[in-house]
Amino acid sequence: MDRYDLALIGFGGVNRALAELIRDRGERLRSELGFDLRIVAITDLRLGSLMQADGIDVAQVLAMRAGESFAGLVGGDAEARNEYVIRNSTADIVVEATFTNPLDGQPAVSHVTWALESGKHVTTTNKGPIALAGAGLKSLAAEYGVRFEYEGSVLSGTPILRFAKQQLAGAGLTAVEGILNGTSNYVLGRMEAGLSLADAVAEAQGLGYAEADPTADIEGSDVQLKVVILANELLGANLTTADVERVGISVVSAEDIVAAATQGKRWKLIGSARRLPDGTVTGRVAPVAVAADHPLQGISGATNAVKFETELLGDVTVSGPGAGRVETAYALLSDIIAIDSSVRSGLVATSAV
Ligand SMILES: NC(=O)c1ccc[n+]([C@@H]2O[C@H](COP(=O)([O-])OP(=O)(O)OC[C@H]3O[C@@H](n4cnc5c(N)ncnc54)[C@H](O)[C@@H]3O)[C@@H](O)[C@H]2O)c1
């Protein structure tokens, strides 16, 4: 396959960054990866829908200003006709990057379902579908002979899901513990520097780290979804969010931060999943004041880190970007590379379109 056609569902920070990568690095990606990427459809609540089977002029849509809509363009419509576009566009791969809904994953679960049912591969950075409907969507992908990829759902572009599944296979993984949210880690660091919680959150929003509703970052529900994903994907569990106890960083006051600093400690929002001796898997999210000798103390800003506890290797810690538009767009690219690898090895078709 020398080209994949993409439908972008949601055209916010992450999918715009993917479009910019295609615009700015298309030639380089082609020579490094052996395929072209072309965008043939876009939908967004604010812009509407656009379908152009011969390829959308990426520079033109990236230059559109707030308040403009796709309605005036050939193949454009003022409404985000997600189901129609997902089912009827000529895309090989649907790229889902709408808001994460931590309650039921919708409408992203439907977006992924429609794409798989219409024989299109899916890549998503949206945590909802995999945390809240992962088993069913994976079965659907298998039924339709397409790939469902979601590397960016945990640690954005840092590829810890594939790392653990492929490189730690057979090592006897027993627990996963880490800093899994870039916004809250950034905010805690800025509060150490004297900013208020609200000002620090505003900075994280400006940098593209925060969820559309940053309560998910601050109150821990974003990490709760990631703990469910890690437990189910890597520890063979079947957890739901109700199984994962959750406390967010809003309980940490400026005084708590100063008090921890006087003892050489730093507050971190820690998400963990652990297999107990009886085989059950537990999950938890809570702020912890970690001491200087803790491997996660030095992880600052939007950087995240995960410590994998294994029977044969002991602890293996991986750190890298946990949020950010370009970093997360890279996760989508890494998923497309994984899809290409399956297509080239004959495991799946380009798409069933
Ligand atoms: N930004 C990050 O650092 C990061 C990292 C990892 C994962 N994610 C996840 O990736 C997804 C996208 O993140 P983002 O930063 O681009 O968010 P964003 O808020 O910048 O963009 C989301 C876009 O989706 C559009 N949208 C929402 N609902 C829609 C619908 N029903 N139909 C069509 N369009 C819809 C919105 O209008 C918006 O433009 C989210 O689920 C987020 O949790 C983000």
Ligand SMILES: N[C@@H](CCO)C(=O)O
């Ligand atoms: N809002 C999330 C994005 C990455 O999932 C974070 O700050 O970690």
